[in-house]
Amino acid sequence: MNPKEEKVKIISQEFTEDGVEVDAEVERRKKSRIQRQQKKKKPPTTAPEEMVSDKSHEEYQQKMQETVEEEPESHLLSVTTRRGPRSLPPIPSASRTGFAEFSMRERMREKLQAARSKAESALLQEIPTPRPRRLQSPSERESETEFGPEPSKEVQGTRQEDDSQSCSRVKFRDSVRKIKSKPQAPAGFPSAEEAYNFFTFNFDHEPEEPEDKSNAKDRDRAQEDEGREEETPAGRAKKTEEEELLNGKDAEDFLLGLDPTVHNVVAVKPAEYKSAHVRLQKEKETLFTPSRLAVPTYKKLPENVQPRFLEDEGLYIGARPEVASTSQNIMENRLLMQEPVGKWFGDDGRILALPSPIKPFPSRPSLSTQEQSAKAELETLYKKAMKYVHSNQRMIGSGDPPGNFQLDIDISGLIFTHHPCFSREHVLASKLALLYDQYLARQQRNKAKFLTDKLQALRNAVQRGFNPEEPHQTLDATQKTINEYKSEIRQTRKLRDTEQEKDRTLLKTLLKVWKEMKSLREFQRFTNTPLKLVLRKGKVDQKADEEAYEAEIQAEIQELLEEHTEDYKKKMEEYRASHQQWKAWRKAQRAKKKKKKKAAEEHTDEEEAEEPFPEEDVVKPIPPEPTDPGLIEQQVRERAAHSRRRPGEPMLVPELSLAGNVTPSDQCPRVEVSRREDVKRRSVYLKVLFNGKEVSRTVTRQLGADFRVHFGQIFNLQIFNWPESLMLQVYETVGHSSTTLLAEVFLPIPETTIVTGRAPMEEVEFSSNQHVTLDHEGVGSGVPFSFEADGSNQLTLMTSGKVSHSVAWAIGENVTIKWNISKLSFLKSNTVATSGESYVPDFFRLEQLQQEFNFVSDEELNRSKRFRLLHLRSQEVPEFRNYKQIPVYDREIMEKVFQDYEKRLRDRNVIETKDHLDTHRATVAKYLQQVRESVINRFLIAKHHFLLTDLVVEEEVPNISILGLSLFKLAEQKRPLRPRRKGRKKVTAQNLSDGDIKLLVNIIRAYDIPVRKPMVSKFQQPSRSSRTFNEKHSASPSGHSPGHSADYPLGQVLVRPFVEVSFQRTICHTTTAEGPNPSWNEELELPFRAPNGDYSTASLQSVKDDVYINIFDEVLYDVLEDDRERGSGIHTRIERHWLGCVKIPFSTIYFQARIDGTFKIDIPPVLLGYSKERHIIMERAFDSARSLSEGSYITLFITIEPQLVPGEPIREKFDSQEDEKLLQAAEKFQAECNLKFPCRHCLTTVIDLSGKTVFITRYLKPLNPPQELLNVYPNNPQATAELVARYVSLIPFLPDTVSFAGICDLWSTSDQFLDLLAGDEEEHAVLLCNYFLSLDKKAWLVMGSAIPEGPTAYVLTWEKNHYLIWNPCSGHCYGQFDTFCPLKSVSCLIGPDNIWFNIQHYDSPLRINFDVTKPKLWKSFFSRSLPYPGLSSVQPEELLYQHTDKAAAAELQDRIEKILKEKIMDWRPRHLTRWNRYCTSTLRHFLPLLERSQGEGIEEDHRAELLKQLGDYRFSGFPLHMPYSEVKPLIEAVYSTGVHNIDVPNVEFALAVYIHPYPKNVLSVWIYVASLIRNR
């Protein structure tokens, strides 16, 4: 059903709703009427007679009638309804209806129209084929309306046809079907409505109709005819044809199954056609066809104008574009027709034309290449389904085709430097060859010559410098340069001498070996080796030589003399100055003596005050001795004779050749023959092992008589896995018996830049530990033999040799391999950390118009602070990592945010000496910073590798044992008698902010705090007598005796200590307790703030702050001025005196989670006014053990609230050069140990500074301590050991966790450690252990845990009958059974050749047995099943120590003193800080003494001296001692003592710094701080 009808229907429904009972008939009529209205100008043309007695026909007619009746239609409708003869159901109120209908109809019409147009357009879309041309004619439409009178059943169908008369029938049908969404009634059947109409129809008025109709028709037709006439002239002519066509249509209808009755009504017409002839005729009339003939020129030109040819006149006219002449003619004709002569033609009578724009050759590059590339881009590659391997970096990229990497291993040969079959002669020969090689190498470098030349040049320069003829330099500058030259000359000379000496000795040994060999050959009467040393004598001109020699010596003497005289002069001056001083002093002394005699006794007081240098005992200086030129000459000559070629001595040039003859076997003794046969039986081959797997082996080659084997084989390894190890195994076969593995040689994996062809041949040495004894001339291996007849001077040689090889990456013809190699290197270096900007697409794209459309310029974009900040934060630049909340606007970002960062960038290469005061340390700090950065980058990447357990937290399914345990818990006591500490909930660091974390410090009690010496506190105004008493008393060594306690005034306690905890400049303190063994039991809470507010694990690990726990004594002073007021008021002043401190790094607390224990208080060696109260403790029996060890102790409990999760150790497998087998064994050993004792940490491999895994025993090796230290106590090994320990402890401590975020322990070798001058426990322990080993002690590294460091390393030594445990960081040693030993548990011992794991029940050093030979107590790594393979050490052969520059140390000392003084003044902003210079100088004299005695046993002397000098001051102060690393810790330490806090108005300060330099820039710093208050 088409939409129109539907609409109609809806409208009818509206009617009914209106209350008008509209008959279906009416409705129908209405419908048709509406149709009519829409095409009212198209009345039917067919004869009315034909439509007979048909209901619908009649109906139709009726409608026609209505149509004829003119508008307004509302009238019409009402009229029809009224007039309508058919008895419709009664209409209650026609007028009402009519009115309603009027508006309704209007609406209906609109809707219908819309619907119709829609349907039409739909149809049009459906049938885009051109409509039949008849369409235009209204007559045809007319004719189609005649379809209306169809059998009633067809009504609907017809109507539809009405709508779409224009369409061809079949298609129409289709479209109808399409449009019909829900057919109301099946075609061919009357609908209920129609049926009703049929039966209720009244046919009364039928006779009237034809008339009416014919009338109407006539009129209609007339109208139509007019319209038709108006339309087209041709329209009329077609009329007849149209009628025919109609008939045809009817036939069609019939065919389509329409009612056959319709056939009668329709006329069939032939197709309209106009004959071509007629058409042409017509066209001729209307159209113009330009002729194709050429137009004569005159027509194209204005009249009487001759054509002018510009080209003939010599003007340039471009080539006209090619146009066919016919086309041109047509164009010309047309143009002429339009406007006879015009602007279209040129002077030559041709059409104007521009020169042809077409270029003769293409300017675009040929497309062929482009096309190719496009194809290449679209290229696809079939890839096999592949598995992803988790650790991507060990693979060669996931997407790369395998086998693209090829490692070429070229094994050219093998040379034995020792072999069991070597005869004695061979041994010598190889030695000779080695020496000769050395000689050649030296000869090539020819350093001696170079240095001599340099020396000569320098001398010349000096000579010229003295030359006054060169005036362009100022005298000052010349002097300076000359001095420089001279010092350089001195150095060069020294170097040259040593070089020459070396050359000479080498030559000598070479000759000696050759002689030995010759004698051996003579002795055994045959030769085995073709080696032959020929000495060539160079010709020398004796005279010239002598002269040169003499000149040289003279020059040297001259120089030396000059130096000496200079020295002498200097010394002389010094001497004179001091002598004068001495004289003055003598004079003063004499005068004083005279005065003294004169003066009366009571004047002593004044005298003392006057005495300026009471103590300074000026010694009479000794004048320096002038140097004796003769002596110098002698020295020089001696040296020259020793190291230089004597004049006239021929120049010897040794030449080693293989020209000698080897004695044939038949002339040799039997043993030799059998040796030679044995050699012939032996053959050698090599196996190539890649990542521990054998990949190929060389051919087996017989050992030559010269013990050289030539292979010359190249192995190409196509590798897929990342190369971890490349090893060659040397195998030897004797005869047909089994092969023996001689040695394993590890080859380094080449850099990716080393490719085939560029790789040099290298020689790798190997050695074997096999022991071979042979029954012939061969000397064997690993067995001692001797060249001497008596068997003395034995030698033991091991089989050794060299493999010459080269390893390189192969390059194929294919470029991709090269590319892959570069990728490989990228993988290897693994520094993806440069994220962000590194993304550069590998194609180039022209950004057209980018510039024009840019919002802002690049500079402006880069200038944006916000973007910069965001970018830096995402790059995890240390300064901005975890920076929170970046402001939205640029203006809110301060410029200073970047200052630090920019400064760091600037300073990266500039060594800043300001912060460090010492260039060496500054460079070290830089280096450390670089190492740190690279390590951090490494860990940043490693951190992004996740395992399943990191991402998925899965609680274990409870099994029966857990269930049972929990059941068991139910029966537990609610309040157990011995409650256990419950584990706290751990908090992950990320969701924390400032103020969430607190540090809880629980201070419980202290033992053995120093007590005040009574006199100082007692006497406010010391009288002379009391002072003398003091003096006398303190001079007595017994210090303090119980008798003196009687001196205490009643109620005055010994000491009133309190504890102050300072952390991150927040300070908390406890209440004051009394007595030397106070008990506080107080909890202090300190807030913790992470740097930058960054609470990530990495950041927390690197917090460098320390917790300082200072113990002070609170002293009350009466400040009453007037004794009379004493009754009415109390005026006291509280002073606090620092007694000692405990320093605990925050990182320790962080990793330990809690620290619980008794710590030794670090008390300065001299604490003026205090002494240890020993006797009181002695009385207590239970504490007697404690008192055995000296010092004071404090019991603490420190924790962090909430508990933080310490970071996980980084799981990253580092590459290693260790044997794969060893690594596996290490892993196995570790796993076994962990299984047994999970809390004992077993260490087998560690990571060195370059990030490689190294087996731990390689770190231990005897290393020489500085000679200086050994010379101090040559006869006292114990004292030497202590001194060495002290030296080690003076190297600053820097925990790895601080330097390397991420928990990884990097071990540096001892020389690196000494160069860096910073390290943590392990480095200290390793160095100390190595020193002890070189002192011939039995020493081990102890891995265990201690208080407060946590897991740490100590050193254990075996002294005659007991063990000593050394703390490498403090330098203290403890006996095994010392209760105060900070080491609390021992997990493993490490020696230079083995590791022992503690499998005893206990791990406290008190309770375990250190005898590692007992396998029941100690599980050893290397055992019988896995023998020690003889690992070489990573440590250097020996340590070299430079002397520290004393002058630099002194300078540093001054600077530190200055800085500290300034700081103290800064800390006292409200007060005047006065410095007591006198006191300072006294202290300065005292500090070196302290260093010498290591802070022991001189306290009393010092006190006495101080009192003597500063008697009228109340003095409180102490020396601090620490290793020097930076200035900041020193400042911190001084600050923490709180000396500056005294605010007594007349206080004075004294501060002295002393730096004692040890070799290798190790500095021991002493700082003496004191405050003085003048007693009234």
Added chain:
Amino acid sequence: MAEVHVIGQIIGATGFSESSLFCKWGIHTGAAWKLLSGVREGQTQVDTPQVGDMAYWSHPIDLHFATKGLQGWPRLHLQVWSQDSFGRCQLAGYGFCHVPSSPGTHQLDCPTWRPLGSWQEQLARAFVGGGPQLLHADTIYSGADRYRLHTAAGGTVHLDIGLLLRHFDRYGVEC
């Protein structure tokens, strides 16, 4: 100076014949764009749907760009991979779509395709896995003439992307 935040997630994929799927994704921008923070590319987990045929990844994308021009508006390119029962991975489809340019949240459906390859390759793919892959992955989003490439349709990747734009109006870009 304008800023763009691209925040959203790769929800999942439907319509792939393979079942265990994961997706590698990346965002490509023009030269005028600067990544301030966020990760430009990534890979989702492997999802094996138990109910229904949609593989859910719910993989977050969070990027912050600064730009000095409109050219090279960020584009997302996706590669859907499937993992077979042996744990081997093979390509299941390439996809590409532009990041929307109007602020607000957008639900994107990105249809994918994969190269078909020769009949031998198809056969091999059917039996032994693997399959042809593009040598140059940028063909996915660069407009090279791809008509030569024979492809088969893969499934659809669904994305949910929210956009925040800042300061575009300052430069006369309405959004």
